[in-house]
Amino acid sequence: MMPEISLSILDVAENSTRAKASLVEIGISIDTKEDVMTLVINDDGCGMTKEQVAHVEDPFFTTRTTRKVGLGVPFLKEAAIAANGTFSIESEVGKGTRVRATFQYSNIDRMPIGDISRTIQQLVIYHPDIDFLYSYYYDGASFNLDTRQMREILGGVPFSEPEVAEYILSYLVENKQETDHGAVE
Amino acid sequence: MKSLEELKAIREKMQGQLGLREEENAKTRVLVGMATCGIAAGARPVLNELADKVQSDHVKDVMVSQTGCIGLCQYEPIVEIYEPGKEKVTYVHMDKEKADRVVKEHLEGGKPIVEFMLHTVRANEAKNK
Numbered sequence: 336m337m338p339e340i341s342l343s344i345l346d347v348a349e350n351s352t353r354a355k356a357s358l359v360e361i362g363i364s365i366d367t368k369e370d371v372m373t374l375v376i377n378d379d380g381c382g383m384t385k386e387q388v389a390h391v392e393d394p395f396f397t398t399r400t401t402r403k404v405g406l407g408v409p410f411l412k413e414a415a416i417a418a419n420g421t422f423s424i425e426s427e428v429g430k431g432t433r434v435r436a437t438f439q440y441s442n443i444d445r446m447p448i449g450d451i452s453r454t455i456q457q458l459v460i461y462h463p464d465i466d467f468l469y470s471y472y473y474d475g476a477s478f479n480l481d482t483r484q485m486r487e488i489l490g491g492v493p494f495s496e497p498e499v500a501e502y503i504l505s506y507l508v509e510n511k512q513e514t515d516h517g518a519v520e
Numbered sequence: 521m522k523s524l525e526e527l528k529a530i531r532e533k534m535q536g537q538l539g540l541r542e543e544e545n546a547k548t549r550v551l552v553g554m555a556t557c558g559i560a561a562g563a564r565p566v567l568n569e570l571a572d573k574v575q576s577d578h579v580k581d582v583m584v585s586q587t588g589c590i591g592l593c594q595y596e597p598i599v600e601i602y603e604p605g606k607e608k609v610t611y612v613h614m615d616k617e618k619a620d621r622v623v624k625e626h627l628e629g630g631k632p633i634v635e636f637m638l639h640t641v642r643a644n645e646a647k648n649k
Contacts, residue, residue, distance in 0.1 A: 346559050407556045461586045488527050492534045497575050509522040
């Protein structure tokens with residue numbers, strides 16, 4: 336399993352980018368009263384057949400040809416189940432894929448979320464042709480980052496432009512801080 | 521909340537200067553493997569370090585990007601460097617400190633670091649068997 340949940344998010348979202356998605360939605364929602372953290376990763380990529388979906392939680396299944404094991408989805412599932420949570424994946428060919436994991440937030444075996452801001456920033460700047468909608472919710476407060484909006488404002492200035500990349504990171508870091516007041520690590 | 525207003529200001533500042541730089545001029549490509557194997561082995565800090573260092577040292581004509589799994593998972597994190605007219609260099613078992621040296625010695629100094637290369641690491645493994 337990955338040492339941080341954010342690394343699993345990065346990994347599973349990379350699957351979406353390879354599935355030729357044009358929009359990848361990543362949502363993290365933490366409700367401390369209900370003691371649950373919900374993670375969703377949805378894409379509008381090429382999707383999978385029923386048979387592929389049935390196998391995707393199996394570590395010895397992968398669509399790639401460079402190796403014979405695929406641990407991205409199994410790692411995330413493992414992390415959720417270990418934290419008394421749930422995991423589901425739905426997919427339809429031509430429509431996209433939806434991954435949903437829940438975690439018991441206070442569970443001692445819940446992995447730390449880790450550097451989620453850097454993860455989202457990396458996804459955005461290294462996949463210039465894909466849009467991302469990231470939303471973060473913590474006990475009633477929330478913020479989101481929508482690259483479609485940013486793209487419109489930037490009018491051709493790329494996300495990888497150092498000043499823009501830096502802005503995106505500080506947007507994520509500062510807004511997360513204001514949303515959860517530093518309670519989530 | 522940090523707003524999108526700042527982004528508008530950046531755009532206005534940048535627009536005049538675009539086209540003069542970046543991708544078209546980037547001749548050297550630095551690729552970091554970011555599949556499950558790479559991520560699990562610690563590729564994210566390596567990618568960050570390379571990107572930050574290239575930026576802070578103002579290394580010219582270098583583009584840092586990411587790639588998938590190349591089938592050498594046991595050697596991750598892997599960094600591949602493509603320079604025009606030169607053979608591809610594959611660095612293995614990378615970490616932040618090694619990434620730092622690659623920027624300084626290879627990308628800035630023009631001297632590839634033999635001890636980090638795949639064939640060196642493999643030869644050492646064979647010797648120790």
